[in-house]
Structures are given as structure tokens and as C-alpha cells.
Amino acid sequence: MVTIKDVARVAGVSPSTVSRVVRGQGKVGKKCRAKVQKIINEMGYRPNTNARALVSRRSELVGVITPVLHKPFFGSIAHGAEREARKERFRVMTLNSLNDTDAELDAVSSLREHGCQNIILHSKYGDEEKLAELAEQIPGLVFISRFMPSIAPRCIWLDNVSGGRLAADYLYKKGHRDVAIISFNSQNQDQEERIQGVKQGLAGKGVNIPDENIMFPINEKPHKLGIQGYCASAVAELYAKGAKFTAIVTYNDEMAIAVMNALFDMGKSVPEDVSVIGFDDLDIAKICRPALTTIRYPIVEMAEYATKLSLSLTSKEPEGFERTHLFMPTIVERNSVKDIN
Amino acid sequence: MVTIKDVARVAGVSPSTVSRVVRGQGKVGKKCRAKVQKIINEMGYRPNTNARALVSRRSELVGVITPVLHKPFFGSIAHGAEREARKERFRVMTLNSLNDTDAELDAVSSLREHGCQNIILHSKYGDEEKLAELAEQIPGLVFISRFMPSIAPRCIWLDNVSGGRLAADYLYKKGHRDVAIISFNSQNQDQEERIQGVKQGLAGKGVNIPDENIMFPINEKPHKLGIQGYCASAVAELYAKGAKFTAIVTYNDEMAIAVMNALFDMGKSVPEDVSVIGFDDLDIAKICRPALTTIRYPIVEMAEYATKLSLSLTSKEPEGFERTHLFMPTIVERNSVKDIN
DNA sequence: CTGTTAGCGCGTTCAA
DNA sequence: TTGAACGCGCTAACAG
Numbered sequence: 001m002v003t004i005k006d007v008a009r010v011a012g013v014s015p016s017t018v019s020r021v022v023r024g025q026g027k028v029g030k031k032c033r034a035k036v037q038k039i040i041n042e043m044g045y046r047p048n049t050n051a052r053a054l055v056s057r058r059s060e061l062v063g064v065i066t067p068v069l070h071k072p073f074f075g076s077i078a079h080g081a082e083r084e085a086r087k088e089r090f091r092v093m094t095l096n097s098l099n100d101t102d103a104e105l106d107a108v109s110s111l112r113e114h115g116c117q118n119i120i121l122h123s124k125y126g127d128e129e130k131l132a133e134l135a136e137q138i139p140g141l142v143f144i145s146r147f148m149p150s151i152a153p154r155c156i157w158l159d160n161v162s163g164g165r166l167a168a169d170y171l172y173k174k175g176h177r178d179v180a181i182i183s184f185n186s187q188n189q190d191q192e193e194r195i196q197g198v199k200q201g202l203a204g205k206g207v208n209i210p211d212e213n214i215m216f217p218i219n220e221k222p223h224k225l226g227i228q229g230y231c232a233s234a235v236a237e238l239y240a241k242g243a244k245f246t247a248i249v250t251y252n253d254e255m256a257i258a259v260m261n262a263l264f265d266m267g268k269s270v271p272e273d274v275s276v277i278g279f280d281d282l283d284i285a286k287i288c289r290p291a292l293t294t295i296r297y298p299i300v301e302m303a304e305y306a307t308k309l310s311l312s313l314t315s316k317e318p319e320g321f322e323r324t325h326l327f328m329p330t331i332v333e334r335n336s337v338k339d340i341n
Numbered sequence: 342m343v344t345i346k347d348v349a350r351v352a353g354v355s356p357s358t359v360s361r362v363v364r365g366q367g368k369v370g371k372k373c374r375a376k377v378q379k380i381i382n383e384m385g386y387r388p389n390t391n392a393r394a395l396v397s398r399r400s401e402l403v404g405v406i407t408p409v410l411h412k413p414f415f416g417s418i419a420h421g422a423e424r425e426a427r428k429e430r431f432r433v434m435t436l437n438s439l440n441d442t443d444a445e446l447d448a449v450s451s452l453r454e455h456g457c458q459n460i461i462l463h464s465k466y467g468d469e470e471k472l473a474e475l476a477e478q479i480p481g482l483v484f485i486s487r488f489m490p491s492i493a494p495r496c497i498w499l500d501n502v503s504g505g506r507l508a509a510d511y512l513y514k515k516g517h518r519d520v521a522i523i524s525f526n527s528q529n530q531d532q533e534e535r536i537q538g539v540k541q542g543l544a545g546k547g548v549n550i551p552d553e554n555i556m557f558p559i560n561e562k563p564h565k566l567g568i569q570g571y572c573a574s575a576v577a578e579l580y581a582k583g584a585k586f587t588a589i590v591t592y593n594d595e596m597a598i599a600v601m602n603a604l605f606d607m608g609k610s611v612p613e614d615v616s617v618i619g620f621d622d623l624d625i626a627k628i629c630r631p632a633l634t635t636i637r638y639p640i641v642e643m644a645e646y647a648t649k650l651s652l653s654l655t656s657k658e659p660e661g662f663e664r665t666h667l668f669m670p671t672i673v674e675r676n677s678v679k680d681i682n
Numbered sequence: 683c684t685g686t687t688a689g690c691g692c693g694t695t696c697a698a
Numbered sequence: 699t700t701g702a703a704c705g706c707g708c709t710a711a712c713a714g
Contacts, residue, residue, distance in 0.1 A: 004693095015701090016694085017699090019692070023693085029699060050395040051706090054707065069435075075411040082435065091436065095432065113387050264630050283412075287595070287625070288628075357684075388707080389708070
């Protein structure tokens with residue numbers, strides 16, 4: 001391994017000078033710089049990241065903490081972060097939290113041990129107070145897909161209510177007046193907001209959604225049955241209690257597809273008999289049949305933005321620390337909603 | 342930040358003793374160890390990874406290099422690696438290569454600068470000779486989803502030929518004699534092997550696949566059209582030239598679904614009119630309709646195994662360096678193949 | 683069993 | 699504009 005000393009020796013200068021050249025900082029004579037640079041290239045010298053991080057107390061590392069990585073939504077967060085980090089020659093370290101709050105905190109500690117100042121944390125259930133405290137200590141810590149009022153400028157989130165309204169408006173425009181909602185977990189902020197959005201959107205047109213049309217279990221049922229099983233049972237229950245609906249709004253694309261499958265298995269067809277609208281616009285929304293009309297969650301862009309924000313927050317002239325960072329969803333029209341006007 | 346010296350001072354011992362306690366190595370008196378451990382806990386001391394890596398010339402880091410992370414197949418590699426790494430208290434660093442050979446090499450360098458000895462590299466197109474040389478230099482470098490004879494013990498790969506045979510045998514058993522194959526890129530080793538497998542499997546039963554039934558473009562068409570477009574055009578072409586087939590084998594699940602969609606759009610139904618069989622068994626294979634019969638690629642297990650192997654290769658008593666690491670695919674029966682006996 | 687000493691490779695003073 | 703000296707936090711010899 002070639003060190004800064006090796007380069008210095010060969011170049012006939014001091015290590016400090018080499019250091020200045022490498023970092024492009026400080027005063028170095030033009031000729032001297034050129035010579036040193038040449039030798040750096042020839043010798044293939046690359047600074048030791050660990051030594052750097054040790055002495056400067058900061059590493060060129062962006063930490064990304066998500067529940068898992070094999071799900072495309074979370075993979076997209078890592079992907080967006082990597083894309084943006086790469087521009088600044090930063091690297092990405094990914095940690096799985098499995099939605100466990102303690103694991104999230106532990107991941108943060110672990111990242112800090114690596115001298116990582118820039119952290120993108122996807123925490124759905126972490127205690128706001130605790131997270132706020134953490135944010136206080138770590139200037140480069142930002143939160144993705146969550147809004148916490150006390151640390152709003154650190155949150156990159158999506159306007160879920162607008163997403164719900166978008167779905168509602170679209171359905172209304174297509175003639176739907178009887179709408180059902182299948183959601184998942186009432187502990188989850190997003191879910192509640194999306195439901196509110198749908199309700200508000202429809203209410204604005206004078207349309208009401210009866211409570212029995214909203215499947216929003218507080219129990220453990222969904223987890224026991226799995227997404228597919230839960231959606232099937234929810235659809236069945238909707239029919240069993242005689243709910244009246246021409247369209248179903250689901251929490252996300254995965255559930256939308258599960259709902260379509262359930263419908264399909266019952267001999268119904270989408271969108272002829274029932275329309276379905278999803279949320280997220282993952283790849284599967286394009287490739288399922290019927291292709292899914294859905295509310296787009298610009299997660300890659302959000303992850304890129306989050307990374308940029310984090311990087312800015314730890315730079316000399318931080319930017320964005322006094323703003324909020326709200327992204328707006330958009331509707332992507334495909335073939336799962338029928339115009340019944 | 343609390344350092345090893347702080348702990349030493351409070352505990353009234355030397356830093357070395359604290360170090361021994363932390364690492365659980367070397368001789369330390371029972372009482373002494375307990376006391377130090379207690380203070381470590383109280384003070385919340387956590388060793389500085391960078392200092393460690395600097396002096397010991399190795400970091401507790403597993404590097405994962407894949408083309409991208411938002412695709413579930415690659416996300417699964419990162420996921421499996423993280424799962425296994427976590428057990429050894431290692432962390433995972435993910436780098437995107439975008440299938441660019443230079444970027445792969447650069448990613449390796451970057452990982453090494455971080456003191457990372459354990460690298461899982463997914464390289465489809467990298468030059469074998471160059472990769473072999475790299476493997477020589479880096480004992481903990483392993484390759485996933487690729488077989489290179491000259492460095493076989495470093496390769497964790499799947500028996501694609503067997504996968505093809507599995508598909509063939511299954512189709513034969515279900516009465517299919519006329520099979521078509523839609524593949525993608527003839528530069529790709531996997532694709533060729535899978536096709537060979539299908540051919541061999543069928544040939545063993547005395548069934549031949551005419552060349553016109555095999556769509557295997559060497560041009561850029563697939564890239565221009567995208568997966569969906571390419572599959573649609575391939576299906577159309579198959580019909581246009583009057584190819585005779587009751588089943589289609591595709592390179593992977595994504596293409597299988599695209600093919601089913603194309604068929605669907607042409608008014609055909611799967612599996613009634615045509616059977617389809619995929620490869621990989623990603624999540625989408627379960628949730629598409631009809632649910633996809635496919636050849637399972639145990640990628641998470643393979644990534645876990647790769648990580649374990651890499652870790653072992655850099656340990657005191659390396660294991661597995663003289664073996665090969667071949668995984669076998671299995672068939673997952675769902676609803677996209679019809680029994681036409 | 684425990685402490686002392688000497689770096690790991692680098693950035694950052696401070697002089698020159 | 700350059701160089702010398704110091705120390706980041708830790709582990710690895712070596713003494714004791």
C-alpha cells in the first residue's frame with residue numbers, strides 16, 4: 001500500500017505538501033503541485049479513508065437505514081442515496097433495521113462509530129422525542145418518509161393527504177361515488193393520512209364514505225395472514241357485509257395487486273366490475289395486469305434530495321436547515337380504473 | 342466521544358486492558374474484566390472503527406457491489422449479505438456498478454481504501470483474467486452469480502443448466518412437446534446455459550426445439566424496446582412466423598410476466614392457451630396472475646453463503662477455499678402451466 | 683495477568 | 699509557499 005509518505009519521498013517534498021495537493025486546499029506552488037500530482041497518479045496513491053476519518057473526525061460516508069433492502073421501495077432509497085452520494089465521492093453504508101426501533105438506534109450508533117455524519121433514517125415508529133434529540137446531536141441526520149413537527153427541517157416526506165385527494169378526485173371524475181378503502185395498520189401515520197385524503201377529497205364533492213367501507217384493522221390480523229391473505233379476507237369481508245362500492249383504494253401497490261388478485265379469484269374483473277387504485281408506483285404497477293393506476297411516490301428523487309440535504313447540513317454553509325421538504329405525489333393513469341360516467 | 346483512555350482512567354487500568362476486554366481476547370483477570378466491562382457499559386463506550394481499521398489494517402466491513410439496488414434481485418443480495426454480516430458484527434457497504442466494468446473495479450478499490458477485506462462482487466461482464474488477478478490480491482473477494490473456472494472456489498453460482506432442465510422436465514411431464522424460448526441477450530452466460538438446459542432436458546425425451554422457436558437476439562433491440570416492449574415483439578414474431586408452441590420458457594420472471602401480458606393483450610389466456618414458465622422466483626412471481634410457475638434462484642441464501650465464505654477466507658482458519666459453491670435451483674409450481682395430457 | 687511503548691496514515695497546527 | 703512536529707483512538711509487541 002502506497003502512503004502519503006511514499007509519495008512525499010519520491011516527489012522530494014514533505015507529506016504535508018502531498019496532503020495539500022490531494023485535498024486541493026492550501027497554498028502549493030504551481031510547479032510543485034503538478035509534479036506531486038503526477039507522482040500520485042504514477043504511484044496510484046489513494047488516501048487511506050480510515051486514517052483520514054480518524055484524524056478529521058469525519059468520513060465520506062452516507063449511512064442509509066431502512067427496514068430491509070430486498071423490497072423495491074427501500075432498495076430505491078438506497079439507490080437514490082448512492083446516486084447522489086457518488087457525485088460528492090461519498091460512499092453508502094446500508095443497515096437493515098427490520099422496523100425495530102432499537103435496531104434503528106443501534107444502526108445510528110454504528111454509523112457514528114464509522115465517523116459517518118450523514119445519515120438517512122427511515123423510521124416509521126421511532127419515538128419523536130428521542131429522534132429529535134438524536135437530530136440535535138447529529139447535524140447530518142435526516143429522516144425520510146416521515147414528518148415530525150419538532151424537527152420538520154430534517155424531514156423529507158410526502159404529502160399523503162394530497163395523495164389521497166388525488167385518488168379521490170380521479171375516481172370522482174371517472175364517475176365513482178361508492179368507494180371502499182383497504183388499508184393495513186392504524187399505527188401508521190401514512191395510512192391514516194391517505195385515508196383522510198380520500199375522505200376529504202370525496203367530501204369536497206359531497207360524497208361520503210361509510211365507515212363500513214373502510215378496512216383499517218388495528219389488530220394483528222394483517223401480519224398473521226400476510227399481505228395477500230389479508231387483502232383477500234378484507235375483500236371478502238367487504239362483500240359479506242354488503243358494502244356498496246365501485247372502486248377500491250388501497251394503501252399501496254402491493255396491496256392493490258393483492259386486492260385485484262382476490263377480486264380475480266372471486267370471478268370479478270378489474271376494472272370492469274371494480275376499479276382499483278394503488279399508491280407508490282413501483283415497477284410492479286407497470287407490469288401487472290391490468291396495469292395499475294396509482295399515486296406516484298417519488299422515492300428515488302426524495303432519497304437523492306435527502307442525501308443532498310444531509311450533505312449540505314454538514315458543509316461549511318449549510319442550506320435548507322430552515323425549510324421544510326415536502327414532496328407532492330402525482331397520479332399515474334393506467335388501466336385499473338374504469339370510467340363509469 | 343468516550344475513548345478507550347477515558348474508560349481506562351475511570352477503571353484505573355491501562356488502555357491495553359480495556360482493549361483486551363473489548364475484544365474478548367488475551368488474558369484478563371476475572372474481577373478486572375467485570376469491572377472494566379461495567380464501566381464500559383456505564384460510559385457507553387464504543388470503539389472507534391476507523392482507529393481500529395487503521396491499526397489492524399482490517400475493518401469489519403463487507404462490501405457489496407451490484408449494478409443497482411432498486412431491483413429486487415440485487416436488493417436481495419445486499420439483504421442476504423447484511424443478514425449474515427450482522428451475525429459477525431460486520432457492516433455492509435453497498436456500491437452500484439450500473440453493470441459498468443470500470444465502475445466495478447473502482448468500487449473494489451474504494452472498498453479497499455476503507456480497509457474492507459470482504460467483498461461480494463456481482464460482475465456479469467468483467468474480464469475473467471482481470472478478476473482472477475484481483476481475487477489473487479484480495480483473499481476475501483468472492484463472486485456471486487458467476488462461474489469462472491480459473492477461480493472456481495471464489496464463485497458462488499447457480500446451476501443454470503439444471504434450471505433449464507427442470508423447466509423442460511416439468512413441461513414435458515405436463516404434456517408439452519412444443520416449447521418456445523424467449524431470452525434476451527446472447528452475451529450473457531446465464532441465458533445461454535438456461536437455454537441449453539431446456540434443450541437438453543427436452544432432447545433427453547426425444548423432443549427437439551426448432552431454432553425458430555428460440556428468440557435470442559444478439560442485437561440491441563431488447564435494450565431499445567425495454568423488457569415489456571421486447572417481450573411483446575418477440576411473442577408477436579413467434580406467431581408471425583407460425584411457430585408452433587404450447588409453452589414459453591423465459592429468461593426470468595420479469596420477462597415471463599411481460600410475456601403473459603403480451604399474450605393477454607393479444608386475447609390469449611395463460612395457461613389455457615399458452616403456458617409460461619419463469620426463472621428467479623422473485624416476489625412478483627407470487628403476486629402476478631396467474632401466479633407464475635418458475636425456477637427458484639435462492640439468491641438470498643446464496644448471498645448469505647457468499648458472505649460467510651468471504652468471512653471465512655479472511656479468518657485464521659480459512660474454510661471452503663478448495664471447494665466449489667454451486668447452488669441448485671428448484672421448481673416452484675404455481676398456475677401458469679397447464680397440464681395438457 | 684497487566685502496563686508501557688510504539689506506531690498505523692493522515693490532517694493540522696505552527697514556524698521557517 | 700513549504701516542512702516539522704504532534705496527535706486522532708486504537709492494537710500489537712514487549713516487559714514486567
